[in-house]
Amino acid sequence: MYSPTAGLPFDDEELESRLVWIWGSPRSGSTWLLRLLAHPSTLGDYAPLGFNPPARQDRPIDVLPVNESFLANHLAPLVRGALYDDAGNAVTLSSFFDLHTRPNYFFSPQYEDVWRPEVRRLALVRFHALIERAGRSCEVASPLVVIKEVNGPHAAELIMSVLPRSRLIFLVRDGRDVLDSQLSASKPEGFLFKGETGAFRTTEERERWVREQCRVWVGDMDTIQRAYARHPEALRRTIGYERLRQNPSGELGALAEWLGLARDSEWVEGAVEANSFDRVPEREKGPLRFFRSARPGTWRTNLTKEEQRVALEVMGEKLEELGYSA
Numbered sequence: 001m002y003s004p005t006a007g008l009p010f011d012d013e014e015l016e017s018r019l020v021w022i023w024g025s026p027r028s029g030s031t032w033l034l035r036l037l038a039h040p041s042t043l044g045d046y047a048p049l050g051f052n053p054p055a056r057q058d059r060p061i062d063v064l065p066v067n068e069s070f071l072a073n074h075l076a077p078l079v080r081g082a083l084y085d086d087a088g089n090a091v092t093l094s095s096f097f098d099l100h101t102r103p104n105y106f107f108s109p110q111y112e113d114v115w116r117p118e119v120r121r122l123a124l125v126r127f128h129a130l131i132e133r134a135g136r137s138c139e140v141a142s143p144l145v146v147i148k149e150v151n152g153p154h155a156a157e158l159i160m161s162v163l164p165r166s167r168l169i170f171l172v173r174d175g176r177d178v179l180d181s182q183l184s185a186s187k188p189e190g191f192l193f194k195g196e197t198g199a200f201r202t203t204e205e206r207e208r209w210v211r212e213q214c215r216v217w218v219g220d221m222d223t224i225q226r227a228y229a230r231h232p233e234a235l236r237r238t239i240g241y242e243r244l245r246q247n248p249s250g251e252l253g254a255l256a257e258w259l260g261l262a263r264d265s266e267w268v269e270g271a272v273e274a275n276s277f278d279r280v281p282e283r284e285k286g287p288l289r290f291f292r293s294a295r296p297g298t299w300r301t302n303l304t305k306e307e308q309r310v311a312l313e314v315m316g317e318k319l320e321e322l323g324y325s326a
Contacts, residue, residue, distance in 0.1 A: 069149060084154075242296045
């Protein structure tokens with residue numbers, strides 16, 4: 001009888017246990033966290049490996065960073081943008097067309113006993129290939145594969161249920177700061193649109209957009225929390241962006257220890273210093289750039305009173321649940 005693990009040139013369970021998923025909302029500090037964990041390697045989306053190994057190695061690389069695999073987006077593609085319906089369910093291709101009720105749908109629940117093991121196999125084979133190819137360019141030693149996946153949190157439950165031996169990092173940031181950052185990035189001159197029309201053109205469009213983004217943030221948090229609740233306690237961890245900003249060395253050191261990484265205080269301090277906001281070139285940071293301000297609480301001055309009211313109306317209950325005060 002066919003087995004989805006047959007013929008694999010590696011221990012599937014051992015490799016799965018070396019996968020680490022970072023889930024959160026966009027603009028939550030996830031790139032910074034990935035850069036910290038990958039140090040001294042650096043991120044490079046178009047580099048041959050998707051990252052740049054250090055020019056000089058004093059030890060084998062034990063973390064391979066993946067700056068978005070988009071596996072979640074392809075398994076559960078969204079329609080109408082990254083929106084949630086009134087019941088808090090992501091509006092995916094499947095839900096929008098009721099495909100889950102059709103047995104002919106490739107990912108029909110009636111056939112999940114067949115496709116779920118194959119999705120797992122596909123993910124493991126793909127990440128194993130990354131490890132193999134990294135090993136041809138530099139020295140690696142049973143590395144963790146740390147995957148930042150903050151543009152597909154609507155599918156966090158699916159991914160984590162298919163790969164239950166992997167680790168889950170839930171990165172949380174005040175939703176109002178997330179909204180504030182998204183507003184800047186979505187302006188015509190913001191880095192997401194680079195001179196195009198932007199996400200909104202009128203005050204009315206901006207108000208609708210703000211409300212929708214607040215709903216998306218709540219939906220993302222709810223979805224990740226459900227995945228988190230079902231994941232083994234020993235394999236999950238919550239990281240607060242604000243705590244990470246306040247005490248980066250302490251939080252990074254504790255996280256590295258939890259991940260089983262051999263890291264001394266010199267490495268921790270070096271990672272924090274090398275990836276500090278102050279080290280970003282001036283031309284690459286500012287209100288409309290990817291590297292924006294790295295200061296929690298800017299929503300208090302950047303959001304209008306009406307936007308703050310809407311944010312509290314839509315996000316308030318979830319903000320309180322996650323430990324944020326009004």
